[in-house]
Amino acid sequence: xxxxxxxxxxxxxxxxxxxxxxxxxxxxxxxxxxxxxxxxxxxxxxxxxxxxxxxxxxxxxxxxxxxxxxxxxxxxxxxxxxxxxxxxxxxxxxxxxxxxxxxxxxxxxxxxxxxxxxxxxxxxxxxxxxxxxxxxxxxxxxxxxxxxxxxxxxxxxxxxxxxxxxxxxxxxxxxxxxxxxxxxxxxxxxxxxxxxxxxxxxxxxxxxxxxxxxxxxxxxxxxxxxxxxxxxxxxxxxxxxxxxxxxxxxxxxxxxxxxxxxxxxxxxxxxxxxxxxxxx
Amino acid sequence: xxxxxxxxxxxxxxxxxxxxxxxxxxxxxxxxxxxxxxxxxxxxxxxxxxxxxxxxxxxxxxxxxxxxxxxxxxxxxxxxxxxxxxxxxxxxxxxxxxxxxxxxxxxxxxxxxxxxxxxxxxxxxxxxxxxxxxxxxxxxxxxxxxxxxxxxxxxxxxxxxxxxxxxxxxxxxx
Ligand code: SF4
Numbered sequence: 001x002x003x004x005x006x007x008x009x010x011x012x013x014x015x016x017x018x019x020x021x022x023x024x025x026x027x028x029x030x031x032x033x034x035x036x037x038x039x040x041x042x043x044x045x046x047x048x049x050x051x052x053x054x055x056x057x058x059x060x061x062x063x064x065x066x067x068x069x070x071x072x073x074x075x076x077x078x079x080x081x082x083x084x085x086x087x088x089x090x091x092x093x094x095x096x097x098x099x100x101x102x103x104x105x106x107x108x109x110x111x112x113x114x115x116x117x118x119x120x121x122x123x124x125x126x127x128x129x130x131x132x133x134x135x136x137x138x139x140x141x142x143x144x145x146x147x148x149x150x151x152x153x154x155x156x157x158x159x160x161x162x163x164x165x166x167x168x169x170x171x172x173x174x175x176x177x178x179x180x181x182x183x184x185x186x187x188x189x190x191x192x193x194x195x196x197x198x199x200x201x202x203x204x205x206x207x208x209x210x211x212x213x214x215x216x217x218x219x220x221x222x223x224x225x226x227x228x229x230x231x232x233x234x235x236x237x238x239x240x241x242x243x244x245x246x247x248x249x250x251x252x253x254x255x256x257x258x259x260x261x262x263x264x265x266x267x268x269x270x271x272x273x274x275x276x277x278x279x280x
Numbered sequence: 281x282x283x284x285x286x287x288x289x290x291x292x293x294x295x296x297x298x299x300x301x302x303x304x305x306x307x308x309x310x311x312x313x314x315x316x317x318x319x320x321x322x323x324x325x326x327x328x329x330x331x332x333x334x335x336x337x338x339x340x341x342x343x344x345x346x347x348x349x350x351x352x353x354x355x356x357x358x359x360x361x362x363x364x365x366x367x368x369x370x371x372x373x374x375x376x377x378x379x380x381x382x383x384x385x386x387x388x389x390x391x392x393x394x395x396x397x398x399x400x401x402x403x404x405x406x407x408x409x410x411x412x413x414x415x416x417x418x419x420x421x422x423x424x425x426x427x428x429x430x431x432x433x434x435x436x437x438x439x440x441x442x443x444x445x446x447x448x449x450x451x452x453x454x
Contacts, residue, residue: 043302043442050407050440058355058409064345067355067408067428105354107345107428117315119427148360148382148405180453181360181383183405239404240383240453241442272406 002136003085004280006092009140012278013096016142017072018104020276021064024055027210028187028273031248035185035238044243048185051238051271062105066272069106070144072097072126075205079135090128098122109147129201141277143208149186149270152178155200158262167192167264168227174266175231175247180240183270187211188231188250191265193257202253203267208275211249224250248273284438287377288336294378295397297443299450303401304438309338309380313359315429316422317367324370331422331431334376340403341381343428344412353418353434357408358382361400365389372396380441384453394449401441402452414439 024032032055036048058065074093084092101108101123110124111117133139154177156170171190178186191202214221227250237243248271257263281298287307297303310332312320323330341361345354361381368379369392378398382405385393393400403411417435424430445451 047404050404050410054407054410057413061409062348063351063409063412064355065409066406067343067345067357068359069345069355105346105348107343107354109343109428119429121427151360179384180402180405181362183382235454239402239442241402241444242452242454270406 001081001083002079003083004138006084006087006089008280009089009138010092010096010099012140012280013074013093013142014100014103016140016276016278017097017100017106017144020142020274021069021104021106021144022062023059024065024272025275027212028248029055031211032271035245035248039238039243039245041237041243043241044238044245047238047241048245064106066146067107068109068146068148069101070146070274071110072123073143073145073204074126074128075141075208076128076130077133077139078130079137080132081136082138093128094124094126097126098124138280139277140280141208141275143275146270146272149178149182149268152182152268153203153266155196155263155265157196158264160260160262162262164223166262168230170264171227171250171266172230172234174268175236176234178268179236182268183272184236184240185238185245185248185271187248187269187271187273188227189267189269190250190252191267192252192254192263194255194263195257196263198255199263199265200267202255203265206251206253207267207269207273208277209251211273215252217254220252220254224252287338289377290336291377291397294399295447297399297446298448299443299446299452301443303441303443305338305441306437306439307435309340309434309436309439310421311340311342311344311432311434313341313343313429314363315426316431317364319423320371321367332433334371334374336375336377338378338380339371339376340434341379345408345428347418353412353415355408356412356415358403358405361385368392372398385445390445390449390451393445394447397447399443399447400445402444403441411439
Protein backbone atom coordinates (compact mmCIF):
# COMPACT_ATOMS: atom_id res chain seq x y z
CA UNK A 1 0.00 0.00 0.00
CA UNK A 2 1.37 3.39 -0.99
CA UNK A 3 0.22 6.48 0.82
CA UNK A 4 -0.37 9.69 -1.13
CA UNK A 5 -1.24 12.94 0.56
CA UNK A 6 -4.22 14.53 -1.18
CA UNK A 7 -2.34 17.85 -1.14
CA UNK A 8 -0.08 16.38 -3.86
CA UNK A 9 -3.14 15.82 -6.01
CA UNK A 10 -4.44 19.32 -5.30
CA UNK A 11 -1.17 20.96 -6.29
CA UNK A 12 -0.78 18.88 -9.43
CA UNK A 13 -4.33 19.70 -10.53
CA UNK A 14 -3.83 23.40 -9.95
CA UNK A 15 -0.58 23.55 -11.91
CA UNK A 16 -1.95 21.46 -14.75
CA UNK A 17 -5.06 23.65 -15.12
CA UNK A 18 -2.89 26.73 -15.50
CA UNK A 19 -0.35 25.14 -17.81
CA UNK A 20 -2.78 23.57 -20.27
CA UNK A 21 -4.80 26.75 -20.68
CA UNK A 22 -1.69 28.59 -21.81
CA UNK A 23 0.36 25.97 -23.65
CA UNK A 24 -1.13 23.30 -25.89
CA UNK A 25 0.45 19.85 -25.86
CA UNK A 26 3.01 19.21 -28.57
CA UNK A 27 0.78 16.89 -30.61
CA UNK A 28 -1.82 19.64 -31.00
CA UNK A 29 0.78 22.25 -31.89
CA UNK A 30 2.14 19.88 -34.51
CA UNK A 31 -1.33 19.18 -35.90
CA UNK A 32 -1.94 22.89 -36.31
CA UNK A 33 1.39 23.39 -38.04
CA UNK A 34 0.56 20.61 -40.51
CA UNK A 35 -2.84 22.19 -41.09
CA UNK A 36 -1.28 25.47 -42.23
CA UNK A 37 0.73 23.55 -44.82
CA UNK A 38 -2.30 21.56 -46.03
CA UNK A 39 -4.89 24.34 -46.26
CA UNK A 40 -5.53 25.50 -49.82
CA UNK A 41 -7.86 28.44 -49.19
CA UNK A 42 -6.04 31.75 -48.77
CA UNK A 43 -8.37 32.98 -46.04
CA UNK A 44 -8.20 29.57 -44.38
CA UNK A 45 -4.41 29.69 -44.37
CA UNK A 46 -4.49 33.18 -42.92
CA UNK A 47 -6.82 32.07 -40.11
CA UNK A 48 -4.66 29.06 -39.30
CA UNK A 49 -1.58 31.27 -39.14
CA UNK A 50 -3.46 33.51 -36.70
CA UNK A 51 -4.16 30.46 -34.58
CA UNK A 52 -0.46 29.60 -34.58
CA UNK A 53 0.43 33.16 -33.66
CA UNK A 54 -2.21 33.01 -30.94
CA UNK A 55 -0.41 30.05 -29.37
CA UNK A 56 2.85 31.99 -29.31
CA UNK A 57 1.25 35.05 -27.70
CA UNK A 58 -0.55 32.87 -25.16
CA UNK A 59 2.60 31.15 -24.00
CA UNK A 60 4.88 34.17 -24.04
CA UNK A 61 2.51 36.58 -22.34
CA UNK A 62 0.61 34.09 -20.23
CA UNK A 63 -2.77 34.98 -21.70
CA UNK A 64 -5.09 31.96 -21.97
CA UNK A 65 -5.16 30.47 -25.50
CA UNK A 66 -8.93 30.90 -25.47
CA UNK A 67 -11.05 32.98 -23.11
CA UNK A 68 -13.24 29.94 -22.57
CA UNK A 69 -10.90 28.12 -20.25
CA UNK A 70 -13.54 25.46 -20.00
CA UNK A 71 -15.17 23.30 -17.42
CA UNK A 72 -12.42 21.12 -15.95
CA UNK A 73 -12.92 17.50 -16.98
CA UNK A 74 -10.62 15.26 -14.97
CA UNK A 75 -9.84 11.59 -15.44
CA UNK A 76 -8.35 9.93 -12.36
CA UNK A 77 -6.75 6.54 -12.87
CA UNK A 78 -6.05 5.32 -9.39
CA UNK A 79 -3.83 2.34 -8.67
CA UNK A 80 -5.62 -0.11 -6.37
CA UNK A 81 -2.65 -0.14 -4.00
CA UNK A 82 -2.92 3.56 -3.27
CA UNK A 83 -4.26 4.98 -0.03
CA UNK A 84 -5.03 8.71 0.06
CA UNK A 85 -4.30 10.52 3.32
CA UNK A 86 -4.99 13.87 4.95
CA UNK A 87 -8.37 14.57 3.45
CA UNK A 88 -11.03 13.78 0.96
CA UNK A 89 -9.77 13.15 -2.58
CA UNK A 90 -12.66 14.81 -4.36
CA UNK A 91 -12.37 17.94 -2.22
CA UNK A 92 -8.64 18.09 -3.00
CA UNK A 93 -9.27 17.84 -6.73
CA UNK A 94 -11.82 20.66 -6.60
CA UNK A 95 -9.50 22.69 -4.40
CA UNK A 96 -6.84 22.29 -7.09
CA UNK A 97 -9.26 23.51 -9.75
CA UNK A 98 -10.24 26.48 -7.57
CA UNK A 99 -6.60 27.38 -6.94
CA UNK A 100 -5.63 26.99 -10.59
CA UNK A 101 -8.50 29.03 -11.97
CA UNK A 102 -8.30 31.79 -9.38
CA UNK A 103 -4.52 32.15 -9.16
CA UNK A 104 -3.99 31.49 -12.87
CA UNK A 105 -6.36 34.26 -14.05
CA UNK A 106 -8.51 31.70 -15.84
CA UNK A 107 -12.14 32.38 -16.63
CA UNK A 108 -14.76 31.14 -14.21
CA UNK A 109 -17.38 29.57 -16.43
CA UNK A 110 -19.30 27.26 -14.10
CA UNK A 111 -22.79 27.91 -12.72
CA UNK A 112 -24.03 26.21 -9.56
CA UNK A 113 -27.26 24.91 -11.01
CA UNK A 114 -28.23 24.34 -14.65
CA UNK A 115 -31.44 26.34 -14.31
CA UNK A 116 -30.83 28.78 -11.46
CA UNK A 117 -27.40 29.63 -12.94
CA UNK A 118 -25.33 31.50 -10.39
CA UNK A 119 -21.62 31.56 -11.24
CA UNK A 120 -19.63 29.67 -8.59
CA UNK A 121 -16.80 32.18 -9.18
CA UNK A 122 -14.00 29.63 -8.92
CA UNK A 123 -14.85 27.25 -11.79
CA UNK A 124 -15.72 24.41 -9.42
CA UNK A 125 -16.96 21.78 -9.37
CA UNK A 126 -14.95 19.82 -11.92
CA UNK A 127 -16.43 16.85 -13.76
CA UNK A 128 -14.42 13.92 -12.42
CA UNK A 129 -14.24 10.39 -13.80
CA UNK A 130 -12.53 7.78 -11.62
CA UNK A 131 -11.21 4.43 -12.61
CA UNK A 132 -9.31 1.91 -10.55
CA UNK A 133 -6.33 0.30 -12.21
CA UNK A 134 -3.60 -2.12 -11.09
CA UNK A 135 -0.52 -0.73 -9.36
CA UNK A 136 0.34 1.99 -6.87
CA UNK A 137 0.39 5.09 -9.05
CA UNK A 138 -2.14 7.79 -9.77
CA UNK A 139 -2.53 9.22 -13.25
CA UNK A 140 -4.31 12.53 -13.55
CA UNK A 141 -5.52 13.71 -16.96
CA UNK A 142 -7.13 17.12 -17.29
CA UNK A 143 -8.96 18.41 -20.33
CA UNK A 144 -10.69 21.74 -19.80
CA UNK A 145 -13.63 21.69 -22.20
CA UNK A 146 -14.99 24.75 -23.95
CA UNK A 147 -18.69 24.79 -24.63
CA UNK A 148 -18.81 26.27 -28.13
CA UNK A 149 -17.84 22.83 -29.33
CA UNK A 150 -19.33 20.85 -26.42
CA UNK A 151 -22.78 22.17 -27.31
CA UNK A 152 -22.48 20.64 -30.78
CA UNK A 153 -21.82 17.12 -29.49
CA UNK A 154 -24.31 14.32 -30.08
CA UNK A 155 -25.36 10.84 -29.02
CA UNK A 156 -27.10 8.57 -31.54
CA UNK A 157 -28.71 5.31 -30.44
CA UNK A 158 -28.40 3.50 -33.78
CA UNK A 159 -29.77 0.09 -34.63
CA UNK A 160 -27.37 -2.82 -35.25
CA UNK A 161 -28.69 -2.90 -38.84
CA UNK A 162 -27.41 0.66 -39.38
CA UNK A 163 -23.89 -0.77 -39.22
CA UNK A 164 -20.75 1.10 -40.11
CA UNK A 165 -22.53 3.27 -42.69
CA UNK A 166 -24.86 4.47 -39.94
CA UNK A 167 -21.85 5.35 -37.80
CA UNK A 168 -20.22 7.30 -40.62
CA UNK A 169 -23.45 9.19 -41.23
CA UNK A 170 -23.80 10.03 -37.57
CA UNK A 171 -20.29 11.47 -37.45
CA UNK A 172 -20.74 13.53 -40.61
CA UNK A 173 -24.11 14.81 -39.44
CA UNK A 174 -22.67 15.99 -36.13
CA UNK A 175 -19.72 17.70 -37.79
CA UNK A 176 -21.87 19.37 -40.45
CA UNK A 177 -24.27 20.68 -37.83
CA UNK A 178 -21.38 21.92 -35.71
CA UNK A 179 -19.95 23.91 -38.62
CA UNK A 180 -18.55 27.30 -37.66
CA UNK A 181 -19.96 27.15 -34.11
CA UNK A 182 -17.35 24.68 -32.90
CA UNK A 183 -14.31 26.77 -33.86
CA UNK A 184 -12.96 24.57 -36.63
CA UNK A 185 -10.51 23.03 -37.30
CA UNK A 186 -11.97 20.57 -34.84
CA UNK A 187 -10.86 17.38 -33.16
CA UNK A 188 -13.57 14.73 -33.21
CA UNK A 189 -13.89 12.21 -30.39
CA UNK A 190 -16.11 9.22 -31.18
CA UNK A 191 -17.30 6.48 -28.84
CA UNK A 192 -18.94 3.44 -30.43
CA UNK A 193 -20.64 0.70 -28.41
CA UNK A 194 -21.24 0.23 -24.70
CA UNK A 195 -24.36 1.90 -23.36
CA UNK A 196 -25.81 5.40 -23.59
CA UNK A 197 -23.38 6.88 -21.06
CA UNK A 198 -20.43 4.63 -21.88
CA UNK A 199 -20.21 5.79 -25.49
CA UNK A 200 -20.35 9.44 -24.41
CA UNK A 201 -17.58 8.87 -21.88
CA UNK A 202 -15.43 7.14 -24.48
CA UNK A 203 -15.98 10.00 -26.92
CA UNK A 204 -14.80 12.44 -24.27
CA UNK A 205 -11.86 10.35 -23.13
CA UNK A 206 -10.55 9.65 -26.62
CA UNK A 207 -10.16 13.40 -27.20
CA UNK A 208 -7.22 13.19 -24.80
CA UNK A 209 -5.41 10.78 -27.11
CA UNK A 210 -2.40 12.28 -28.89
CA UNK A 211 -3.46 13.86 -32.16
CA UNK A 212 -1.99 11.81 -35.00
CA UNK A 213 -2.05 8.56 -33.04
CA UNK A 214 -4.49 5.90 -34.17
CA UNK A 215 -6.50 3.11 -32.62
CA UNK A 216 -4.76 -0.28 -32.33
CA UNK A 217 -7.74 -1.99 -33.92
CA UNK A 218 -7.17 -2.17 -37.66
CA UNK A 219 -10.69 -1.40 -38.87
CA UNK A 220 -11.06 1.44 -36.36
CA UNK A 221 -7.80 2.94 -37.55
CA UNK A 222 -9.09 2.79 -41.14
CA UNK A 223 -12.35 4.37 -40.07
CA UNK A 224 -10.46 7.21 -38.38
CA UNK A 225 -8.48 7.89 -41.52
CA UNK A 226 -11.51 7.67 -43.78
CA UNK A 227 -13.62 9.95 -41.59
CA UNK A 228 -10.90 12.58 -41.34
CA UNK A 229 -10.75 12.66 -45.13
CA UNK A 230 -14.55 12.80 -45.50
CA UNK A 231 -14.86 15.56 -42.89
CA UNK A 232 -12.23 17.62 -44.62
CA UNK A 233 -14.11 17.20 -47.89
CA UNK A 234 -17.12 18.94 -46.32
CA UNK A 235 -15.41 22.25 -47.03
CA UNK A 236 -16.30 23.89 -43.69
CA UNK A 237 -12.69 25.00 -43.25
CA UNK A 238 -10.90 27.09 -40.62
CA UNK A 239 -13.38 29.24 -38.63
CA UNK A 240 -16.11 27.81 -40.88
CA UNK A 241 -15.18 30.20 -43.66
CA UNK A 242 -14.36 27.53 -46.22
CA UNK A 243 -11.33 25.36 -46.83
CA UNK A 244 -10.07 21.82 -46.79
CA UNK A 245 -8.97 21.67 -43.16
CA UNK A 246 -12.11 21.15 -41.09
CA UNK A 247 -10.72 18.62 -38.62
CA UNK A 248 -7.25 17.95 -37.28
CA UNK A 249 -7.96 14.44 -36.04
CA UNK A 250 -10.71 11.87 -35.63
CA UNK A 251 -10.17 9.66 -32.58
CA UNK A 252 -12.41 6.64 -32.10
CA UNK A 253 -12.79 4.28 -29.15
CA UNK A 254 -14.98 1.17 -29.12
CA UNK A 255 -16.46 -1.13 -26.47
CA UNK A 256 -18.62 -4.25 -26.45
CA UNK A 257 -22.32 -3.54 -26.59
CA UNK A 258 -25.75 -5.18 -26.32
CA UNK A 259 -27.24 -7.45 -29.01
CA UNK A 260 -29.96 -4.86 -29.60
CA UNK A 261 -27.88 -1.70 -29.84
CA UNK A 262 -25.28 0.41 -31.58
CA UNK A 263 -24.72 3.55 -29.51
CA UNK A 264 -22.52 6.24 -31.06
CA UNK A 265 -21.39 9.43 -29.35
CA UNK A 266 -19.59 12.27 -31.06
CA UNK A 267 -17.82 14.70 -28.77
CA UNK A 268 -16.77 17.70 -30.79
CA UNK A 269 -13.74 19.65 -29.70
CA UNK A 270 -12.25 22.79 -31.19
CA UNK A 271 -8.65 23.32 -32.22
CA UNK A 272 -7.98 24.31 -28.60
CA UNK A 273 -8.09 20.64 -27.63
CA UNK A 274 -6.41 20.88 -24.25
CA UNK A 275 -5.20 17.72 -22.58
CA UNK A 276 -2.45 17.15 -20.07
CA UNK A 277 -1.51 14.11 -17.97
CA UNK A 278 0.69 13.58 -14.98
CA UNK A 279 1.58 10.53 -12.94
CA UNK A 280 2.10 10.70 -9.21
CA UNK B 281 -11.62 43.62 -49.54
CA UNK B 282 -9.54 44.89 -46.65
CA UNK B 283 -11.03 47.92 -44.91
CA UNK B 284 -10.07 49.99 -41.89
CA UNK B 285 -13.04 51.62 -40.22
CA UNK B 286 -13.75 53.73 -37.19
CA UNK B 287 -16.64 52.52 -35.08
CA UNK B 288 -19.39 53.02 -34.27
CA UNK B 289 -20.64 53.80 -37.78
CA UNK B 290 -24.14 54.78 -38.78
CA UNK B 291 -26.56 52.39 -40.45
CA UNK B 292 -25.93 53.75 -43.89
CA UNK B 293 -22.24 52.93 -43.58
CA UNK B 294 -22.76 49.51 -42.01
CA UNK B 295 -24.95 48.57 -44.94
CA UNK B 296 -22.12 49.32 -47.36
CA UNK B 297 -20.02 46.47 -45.91
CA UNK B 298 -20.13 43.24 -47.86
CA UNK B 299 -19.87 39.60 -46.87
CA UNK B 300 -16.22 38.60 -47.23
CA UNK B 301 -14.79 42.01 -46.35
CA UNK B 302 -11.86 41.75 -43.97
CA UNK B 303 -12.27 44.68 -41.63
CA UNK B 304 -10.09 46.26 -38.94
CA UNK B 305 -12.21 48.07 -36.36
CA UNK B 306 -10.93 51.02 -34.36
CA UNK B 307 -13.04 52.76 -31.75
CA UNK B 308 -15.65 51.65 -29.23
CA UNK B 309 -17.53 48.34 -29.03
CA UNK B 310 -19.50 46.73 -26.17
CA UNK B 311 -19.23 43.18 -24.89
CA UNK B 312 -22.36 41.30 -23.87
CA UNK B 313 -23.21 37.61 -23.86
CA UNK B 314 -25.92 35.27 -22.59
CA UNK B 315 -26.66 36.59 -19.10
CA UNK B 316 -26.35 40.27 -20.11
CA UNK B 317 -28.73 39.71 -23.02
CA UNK B 318 -31.22 38.08 -20.71
CA UNK B 319 -31.11 41.09 -18.41
CA UNK B 320 -31.39 43.55 -21.29
CA UNK B 321 -34.48 41.70 -22.47
CA UNK B 322 -35.92 41.97 -18.96
CA UNK B 323 -35.27 45.74 -19.09
CA UNK B 324 -37.20 45.98 -22.32
CA UNK B 325 -40.04 43.82 -20.97
CA UNK B 326 -40.35 46.17 -17.99
CA UNK B 327 -40.11 49.31 -20.13
CA UNK B 328 -36.86 50.26 -18.45
CA UNK B 329 -33.85 51.82 -20.13
CA UNK B 330 -31.06 49.62 -21.41
CA UNK B 331 -27.75 49.99 -19.52
CA UNK B 332 -26.18 51.70 -22.53
CA UNK B 333 -27.51 53.41 -25.64
CA UNK B 334 -27.36 50.70 -28.28
CA UNK B 335 -28.04 53.01 -31.22
CA UNK B 336 -25.51 52.25 -33.98
CA UNK B 337 -23.26 50.45 -31.48
CA UNK B 338 -21.56 47.11 -31.98
CA UNK B 339 -22.10 44.29 -29.51
CA UNK B 340 -19.26 41.79 -29.21
CA UNK B 341 -20.39 38.40 -27.91
CA UNK B 342 -17.51 37.82 -25.56
CA UNK B 343 -16.73 37.08 -21.93
CA UNK B 344 -13.03 37.62 -21.22
CA UNK B 345 -10.72 35.80 -18.86
CA UNK B 346 -9.50 38.04 -16.01
CA UNK B 347 -6.76 40.56 -16.78
CA UNK B 348 -3.33 39.97 -15.29
CA UNK B 349 -1.71 42.92 -13.56
CA UNK B 350 -0.73 45.62 -16.01
CA UNK B 351 -2.99 44.24 -18.74
CA UNK B 352 -6.23 45.78 -20.01
CA UNK B 353 -8.05 42.47 -20.38
CA UNK B 354 -7.42 38.73 -20.46
CA UNK B 355 -8.07 36.40 -23.36
CA UNK B 356 -10.95 37.88 -25.37
CA UNK B 357 -12.21 35.89 -28.36
CA UNK B 358 -15.78 35.54 -29.63
CA UNK B 359 -18.41 33.18 -28.27
CA UNK B 360 -21.11 31.40 -30.28
CA UNK B 361 -23.57 34.01 -31.52
CA UNK B 362 -26.50 31.65 -32.02
CA UNK B 363 -27.26 31.62 -28.30
CA UNK B 364 -28.16 35.30 -28.52
CA UNK B 365 -30.52 34.80 -31.50
CA UNK B 366 -33.59 34.91 -29.32
CA UNK B 367 -32.78 38.47 -28.21
CA UNK B 368 -31.11 39.93 -31.30
CA UNK B 369 -33.95 40.88 -33.72
CA UNK B 370 -35.51 43.13 -31.10
CA UNK B 371 -32.18 44.86 -30.39
CA UNK B 372 -31.56 45.40 -34.09
CA UNK B 373 -35.05 46.85 -34.53
CA UNK B 374 -34.26 49.21 -31.64
CA UNK B 375 -31.18 50.51 -33.42
CA UNK B 376 -28.28 48.19 -32.60
CA UNK B 377 -25.70 48.69 -35.35
CA UNK B 378 -23.82 45.42 -35.67
CA UNK B 379 -22.61 42.31 -33.88
CA UNK B 380 -19.36 40.38 -33.59
CA UNK B 381 -19.39 36.68 -32.75
CA UNK B 382 -18.83 33.31 -34.32
CA UNK B 383 -21.15 30.76 -35.86
CA UNK B 384 -24.49 30.64 -37.61
CA UNK B 385 -27.47 32.90 -36.92
CA UNK B 386 -31.17 32.08 -37.13
CA UNK B 387 -33.37 33.08 -40.07
CA UNK B 388 -35.04 35.66 -37.80
CA UNK B 389 -31.68 37.32 -37.12
CA UNK B 390 -30.68 37.22 -40.79
CA UNK B 391 -33.97 38.91 -41.72
CA UNK B 392 -33.49 41.52 -39.02
CA UNK B 393 -29.99 42.26 -40.35
CA UNK B 394 -31.40 42.91 -43.83
CA UNK B 395 -34.40 44.85 -42.52
CA UNK B 396 -32.17 47.16 -40.51
CA UNK B 397 -29.20 47.52 -42.84
CA UNK B 398 -27.01 45.93 -40.21
CA UNK B 399 -24.07 43.56 -40.40
CA UNK B 400 -22.76 40.48 -38.56
CA UNK B 401 -19.01 40.13 -38.18
CA UNK B 402 -17.06 37.06 -37.15
CA UNK B 403 -13.85 37.17 -35.18
CA UNK B 404 -11.68 34.05 -35.22
CA UNK B 405 -12.84 31.67 -32.50
CA UNK B 406 -10.11 30.37 -30.25
CA UNK B 407 -7.70 33.23 -30.91
CA UNK B 408 -8.49 35.04 -27.68
CA UNK B 409 -4.90 35.78 -26.69
CA UNK B 410 -4.12 37.37 -30.04
CA UNK B 411 -7.41 39.30 -30.19
CA UNK B 412 -6.84 40.69 -26.70
CA UNK B 413 -3.87 42.62 -28.09
CA UNK B 414 -6.25 44.72 -30.20
CA UNK B 415 -8.22 45.78 -27.12
CA UNK B 416 -6.62 48.85 -25.59
CA UNK B 417 -9.25 49.86 -23.04
CA UNK B 418 -11.92 48.04 -21.03
CA UNK B 419 -14.42 49.30 -18.50
CA UNK B 420 -17.39 47.50 -16.97
CA UNK B 421 -20.47 49.62 -17.62
CA UNK B 422 -23.24 47.32 -16.40
CA UNK B 423 -24.03 44.11 -14.52
CA UNK B 424 -20.71 43.96 -12.69
CA UNK B 425 -22.11 41.11 -10.59
CA UNK B 426 -22.12 38.89 -13.67
CA UNK B 427 -18.32 38.67 -13.64
CA UNK B 428 -17.10 37.66 -17.07
CA UNK B 429 -20.62 38.19 -18.41
CA UNK B 430 -20.78 41.87 -17.40
CA UNK B 431 -21.23 44.50 -20.12
CA UNK B 432 -17.90 46.09 -20.97
CA UNK B 433 -17.16 49.17 -23.00
CA UNK B 434 -14.10 48.25 -25.01
CA UNK B 435 -11.71 50.48 -26.86
CA UNK B 436 -10.28 48.60 -29.83
CA UNK B 437 -7.51 49.36 -32.23
CA UNK B 438 -7.38 47.51 -35.55
CA UNK B 439 -9.52 44.70 -34.20
CA UNK B 440 -9.70 42.09 -37.01
CA UNK B 441 -13.12 40.79 -38.10
CA UNK B 442 -14.69 39.35 -41.24
CA UNK B 443 -18.11 40.34 -42.53
CA UNK B 444 -20.09 37.09 -42.48
CA UNK B 445 -23.62 38.38 -43.08
CA UNK B 446 -24.35 41.66 -44.81
CA UNK B 447 -27.40 43.88 -45.30
CA UNK B 448 -28.12 42.38 -48.71
CA UNK B 449 -28.71 38.98 -47.19
CA UNK B 450 -25.39 37.44 -48.25
CA UNK B 451 -23.82 34.99 -45.82
CA UNK B 452 -20.37 33.41 -45.95
CA UNK B 453 -21.33 30.30 -43.98
CA UNK B 454 -22.79 27.52 -46.08
S1 SF4 C 1 -15.06 26.19 -28.93
FE1 SF4 C 1 -12.93 26.07 -28.21
S2 SF4 C 1 -11.81 27.65 -29.32
FE2 SF4 C 1 -13.99 28.05 -29.55
S3 SF4 C 1 -14.45 29.52 -27.94
FE3 SF4 C 1 -14.91 27.49 -27.12
S4 SF4 C 1 -13.02 26.79 -26.12
FE4 SF4 C 1 -12.51 28.54 -27.41
